[in-house]
Amino acid sequence: MKNSFINLHIFDSLYKTEYLFILVFIVFAIFLSGIIIFLSYFLSVQNPETEKLSTYECGFEPYEDSRHKFNINFYIIAILFIVFDIEAMFLFPWTIMLSTLDITGFWSMIDFIVELGIGFLYLLYVKGLDWQ
Known part of the structure; x- marks a missing residue:
């Protein structure tokens, strides 16, 4: 001991x-x-x-x-670009390493993609991309 x-x-x-x-x-x-x-x-x-x-x-x-002053929609588009650019940054190594990942790595990235898709659908639902 x-x-x-x-x-x-x-x-x-x-x-x-x-x-x-x-x-x-x-x-x-x-x-x-x-x-x-x-x-x-x-x-x-x-x-x-x-x-x-x-x-x-x-x-x-x-x-x-x-x-x-700028229209706020320019900032929203810029933030969305950053979010989906980061998603692409995560997707490239994931697709390269997909054959060596176990089931946890696969489903964690699928969960990540689904959550971003739900966020994008919500953005379309509240008409966040419509110019006024």
Whole structure:
């Protein structure tokens, strides 16, 4: 019994050591990012002009202010594109590994596809894609 306790203690020590390296790496990355942002802000030349701050329209003078409201449907289409793009990203490796997967891997992906299909049918039902 005492021997198994020692093995668990060694495992716990190794477990903490592995996460310590990850923690040190994250702290170092945050510190280095902060230093780079700090240096770029204070060492850059701050010379804003009206020409630099205006919108670029292929060499023409801007016709109107470019900061106007967009229709919310553009955002909905963008979010749907991201969702179905992620679905495609999951489907490609699944189809490649389909012959080596067990029944759990097969049905979990079928469940994923069905849930996305139900979400898409609900979106059609509430007319989320109709322009008003």
